[in-house]
Amino acid sequence: MEAKPEEKAEFEEAEIEYVSYGGEHHLPLIMNLVDQELSEPYSIFTYRYFVYLWPQLSFLAFHKGKCVGTVVCKMGEHRNTFRGYIAMLVVIKPYRGRGIATELVTRSIRMMMESGCEEVTLEAEVTNKGALALYGRLGFIRAKRLFHYYLNGVDAFRLKLLFPPPRQVL
Amino acid sequence: MADKPVYEEASIDGQPPKLASIPASDTTVWADASPLLQAACAGLRDGELIHGDNFNLFAAMSALEIMDPKMDSGIVCTYYSIDEAIENGAAPIPISLDSTIDVRCTIDIMDHLLACEAAWHKGHSLAQTVFSCIYLLRLDRTAPHALLHSYCRIIRATCKAVVSVVSDARTHEEEDLFTMTYGLPLNGDGDDKCLSILNAVEETISRQLRACKATSSKRRLPEDLEPLQSNSNLEEGFCKALLCRLRFRKHFFHVLSCMKRPQGRGLESARKHIASCLTELESILESADFLRSCFDESCEGDIDDKTTASGFEPIGFDAMLNSRLSAPTPPRAIKILSWKKAVEYFVKLLHDLDVICSYSLDPHLESLLRFVVQFQKSQPDLVARSHLQLLLVQDGKLYGRDPFFAVINKAAALPEATKNHDIQKNESFLQLGMLVMNLLKILCTNAAWQRRKLGKFLQDWRVIYVQLELAFRNEYGEVSSSSNDENTCMKIFQHILLWVEEQTYWIAFRFLILGFELELYSTGEYCMVYWYLYAVLIKLTEKTHLMMAVSHDTAKRKGKKKKDSSKDLARESRIPPAVLFLQCYICLAEGLTMMLAALRNEIPVFHSPSPFNTEHEKFVQHFELLQRACIPDHVSYPSYKESTTHARFSTLAMYNYFKDAQRIAKEVKSSFSNDPERAFSTLFSRLGGRWGRNVPFGWIHFSSYLK
Numbered sequence: 082m083e084a085k086p087e088e089k090a091e092f093e094e095a096e097i098e099y100v101s102y103g104g105e106h107h108l109p110l111i112m113n114l115v116d117q118e119l120s121e122p123y124s125i126f127t128y129r130y131f132v133y134l135w136p137q138l139s140f141l142a143f144h145k146g147k148c149v150g151t152v153v154c155k156m157g158e159h160r161n162t163f164r165g166y167i168a169m170l171v172v173i174k175p176y177r178g179r180g181i182a183t184e185l186v187t188r189s190i191r192m193m194m195e196s197g198c199e200e201v202t203l204e205a206e207v208t209n210k211g212a213l214a215l216y217g218r219l220g221f222i223r224a225k226r227l228f229h230y231y232l233n234g235v236d237a238f239r240l241k242l243l244f245p246p247p248r249q250v251l
Numbered sequence: 252m253a254d255k256p257v258y259e260e261a262s263i264d265g266q267p268p269k270l271a272s273i274p275a276s277d278t279t280v281w282a283d284a285s286p287l288l289q290a291a292c293a294g295l296r297d298g299e300l301i302h303g304d305n306f307n308l309f310a311a312m313s314a315l316e317i318m319d320p321k322m323d324s325g326i327v328c329t330y331y332s333i334d335e336a337i338e339n340g341a342a343p344i345p346i347s348l349d350s351t352i353d354v355r356c357t358i359d360i361m362d363h364l365l366a367c368e369a370a371w372h373k374g375h376s377l378a379q380t381v382f383s384c385i386y387l388l389r390l391d392r393t394a395p396h397a398l399l400h401s402y403c404r405i406i407r408a409t410c411k412a413v414v415s416v417v418s419d420a421r422t423h424e425e426e427d428l429f430t431m432t433y434g435l436p437l438n439g440d441g442d443d444k445c446l447s448i449l450n451a452v453e454e455t456i457s458r459q460l461r462a463c464k465a466t467s468s469k470r471r472l473p474e475d476l477e478p479l480q481s482n483s484n485l486e487e488g489f490c491k492a493l494l495c496r497l498r499f500r501k502h503f504f505h506v507l508s509c510m511k512r513p514q515g516r517g518l519e520s521a522r523k524h525i526a527s528c529l530t531e532l533e534s535i536l537e538s539a540d541f542l543r544s545c546f547d548e549s550c551e552g553d554i555d556d557k558t559t560a561s562g563f564e565p566i567g568f569d570a571m572l573n574s575r576l577s578a579p580t581p582p583r584a585i586k587i588l589s590w591k592k593a594v595e596y597f598v599k600l601l602h603d604l605d606v607i608c609s610y611s612l613d614p615h616l617e618s619l620l621r622f623v624v625q626f627q628k629s630q631p632d633l634v635a636r637s638h639l640q641l642l643l644v645q646d647g648k649l650y651g652r653d654p655f656f657a658v659i660n661k662a663a664a665l666p667e668a669t670k671n672h673d674i675q676k677n678e679s680f681l682q683l684g685m686l687v688m689n690l691l692k693i694l695c696t697n698a699a700w701q702r703r704k705l706g707k708f709l710q711d712w713r714v715i716y717v718q719l720e721l722a723f724r725n726e727y728g729e730v731s732s733s734s735n736d737e738n739t740c741m742k743i744f745q746h747i748l749l750w751v752e753e754q755t756y757w758i759a760f761r762f763l764i765l766g767f768e769l770e771l772y773s774t775g776e777y778c779m780v781y782w783y784l785y786a787v788l789i790k791l792t793e794k795t796h797l798m799m800a801v802s803h804d805t806a807k808r809k810g811k812k813k814k815d816s817s818k819d820l821a822r823e824s825r826i827p828p829a830v831l832f833l834q835c836y837i838c839l840a841e842g843l844t845m846m847l848a849a850l851r852n853e854i855p856v857f858h859s860p861s862p863f864n865t866e867h868e869k870f871v872q873h874f875e876l877l878q879r880a881c882i883p884d885h886v887s888y889p890s891y892k893e894s895t896t897h898a899r900f901s902t903l904a905m906y907n908y909f910k911d912a913q914r915i916a917k918e919v920k921s922s923f924s925n926d927p928e929r930a931f932s933t934l935f936s937r938l939g940g941r942w943g944r945n946v947p948f949g950w951i952h953f954s955s956y957l958k
Contacts, residue, residue: 127312129308225699226698227699234374236699245864245867
């Protein structure tokens with residue numbers, strides 16, 4: 082008996098609906114996705130911290146009413162730079178590889194740029210080829226390597242995107 | 252006196268809790284908080300949060316969900332305290348009344364401790380690894396069991412010694428979990444005698460081994476010697492299995508003690524003990540077959556994942572007992588290394604320590620830097636790196652022996668006589684000594700940490716150069732010197748200024764090369780990285796060449812006056828091999844830059860702009876620290892663009908970058924006629940030249956894209 086190949090969802094990219102965080106009704110959707118896919122344990126307060134203070138930076142992706150992906154971010158002053166931070170990015174397995182994560186992140190970064198951020202940063206495991214490729218295409222560089230950043234001993238890259246200086250209007 | 256544990260009957264959902272409750276004491280009393288919690292649950296609606304002056308959302312993130320196993324470490328505890336665990340038989344003494352099982356279990360404990368020790372070295376806390384051993388946490392109660400007692404003592408003494416080395420080195424910035432020992436019983440009375448206690452046990456088992464062999468050859472039994480355990484068929488195997496484990500611990504402890512001796516005095520002895528350790532580790536591995544086969548019951552699961560040679564689970568370990576002593580955040584479950592991997596780790600550690608012990612304590616800074624760079628290529632772990640650092644920098648001197656001004660004096664090709672010159676008391680020279688000391692410490696850290704430190708360090712080297720130059724100009728602005736001493740001082744300044752520049756560019760080069768090793772550059776960024784490398788190499792070569800010329804001058808002056816022979820002139824006009832080598836690198840860097848630029852310019856798929864920024868931003872980010880320190884001067888994104896915009900395959904064919912590199916490399920190799928391979932590889936290693944060798948083939952591969 083052969084192993085069943087991973088079920089991939091069938092859909093057109095245009096069928097995916099992207100929505101900005103709209104309130105308490107979105108919170109359990111985000112929490113379920115992240116709890117399912119990421120290994121870090123977050124209490125409900127962690128989610129509230131991000132979505133209450135920066136609701137405009139979190140987005141959800143829906144397919145026919147089902148939440149299939151989310152991105153959760155923040156921004157703020159850090160050592161004299163106004164900087165955005167991508168805290169969580171999840172797309173459920175059957176929907177991966179179709180640009181949903183890229184679209185979610187892009188919307189968030191655009192919002193950060195419009196809000197005056199000078200740069201955006203996040204950490205990713207050095208082994209997470211998918212994430213590194215995604216962010217690399219968007220213009221992030223690997224600014225630092227963090228030794229044994231994760232509990233399982235895996236290193237991390239600190240990824241940073243520097244926005245060009247705003248064009249002077251003459 | 253605490254009461255015996257009492258089981259609480261009631262709880263919120265009506266199910267009895269699995270844990271025994273914490274006993275009340277004289278100053279505490281239990282009160283049921285369930286009504287209060289219920290009222291609180293009803294008091295807030297979903298989505299509401301209490302705002303407090305001293306409690307905001309950010310602080311709330313540190314909250315834990317009670318009874319969530321991922322966050323609430325107490326929920327997965329079997330026992331509340333060490334005493335409770337012991338009372339419930341978690342760490343029996345003796346382990347078994349059957350002496351054969353007792354011995355096997357003791358060996359299991361020894362093996363599991365080795366696995367825990369390796370896990371600790373690899374980056375987990377002592378509390379969750381080695382000190383998850385209940386026997387170790389209450390060492391005194393093991394006194395009736397000589398074998399276990401002596402083994403635990405030496406483990407404790409060893410851990411203490413290793414913590415001390417790593418703490419002293421202070422290279423563990425990111426690895427600070429390693430030295431956390433709060434609340435752990437690391438200091439034991441009489442641990443200084445641990446070796447003699449171990450020796451006594453070893454002696455007994457040796458005699459037991461001899462006795463069981465004597466029995467088989469029917470010779471006279473020694474009186475009053477009880478066998479190790481009751482099964483005579485297994486006596487020899489168990490004795491041998493124990494002996495190699497005890498001997499390994501003994502020799503390992505000696506390695507640490509010898510390496511601690513100042514000025515590298517114990518290195519030769521350490522090497523002997525390292526060799527013994529490796530022999531014993533081999534015996535330990537070989538004992539696995541016997542240990543696995545000596546009992547009828549086979550163990551479940553993959554033998555390779557087990558933390559013991561026998562495959563059985565060890566008795567007397569509970570990682571959650573220390574959960575309150577670990578880091579402030581609740582400890583997550585960690586995976587102890589398998590026993591096999593633990594042995595592999597120690598083999599590697601010993602090999603790394605052996606490399607350190609074999610080092611000749613060369614007073615030449617350049618050789619030392621080469622050695623450290625080469626050593627780091629094997630990716631030594633924290634314990635080995637800490638030992639290296641402590642060997643290099645002790646009491647503010649190199650190897651605890653050479654003052655840093657003397658080291659700099661030699662590196663800057665100044666005559667031996669100037670190393671005691673008063674000028675070293677000058678503030679700038681003192682600071683320079685500190686910089687060299689810090690450079691050595693930084694070069695002993697893990698590559699990721701090292702690169703970040705080296706980047707920031709560039710600024711310090713630039714500043715010291717400016718300071719020295721200013722001091723030089725203030726003192727000797729008008730060159731009308733007449734006194735000998737003034738001449739000497741001038742010379743010191745000149746040499747050292749040049750040397751500081753060379754060192755600065757060397758650090759810049761290391762910084763850039765480490766980026767490759769750490770995989771910090773994506774392939775689209777290689778072009779600008781090689782271009783920057785090329786710019787740094789040009790300056791490094793220039794300074795190195797000048798430094799060698801100046802050093803040749805000093806040597807000439809030192810030598811007896813003799814007529815200039817044509818041979819001398821020829822030697823003078825030849826470029827020194829070290830410089831040739833750098834020139835080889837320049838060719839490679841330039842060639843790679845142009846090749847990648849041509850690819851980018853001619854083949855659209857290699858040029859993919861990102862939606863949010865441009866190559867300019869990436870350039871600024873990657874080279875920010877170098878640019879800030881003006882290393883090198885007049886290097887910027889526009890100049891990079893200018894150099895590479897017009898690169899085309901058609902024009903590239905006119906240049907022979909890689910052919911030139913090959914030719915120069917051959918020349919370098921031949922100039923080291925007595926030991927070409929060694930010289931070649933050491934020079935390569937100085938600059939981290941893994942990528943250099945394969946480039947000509949890379950060119951052939953890429954040029955096939957043209958067709």
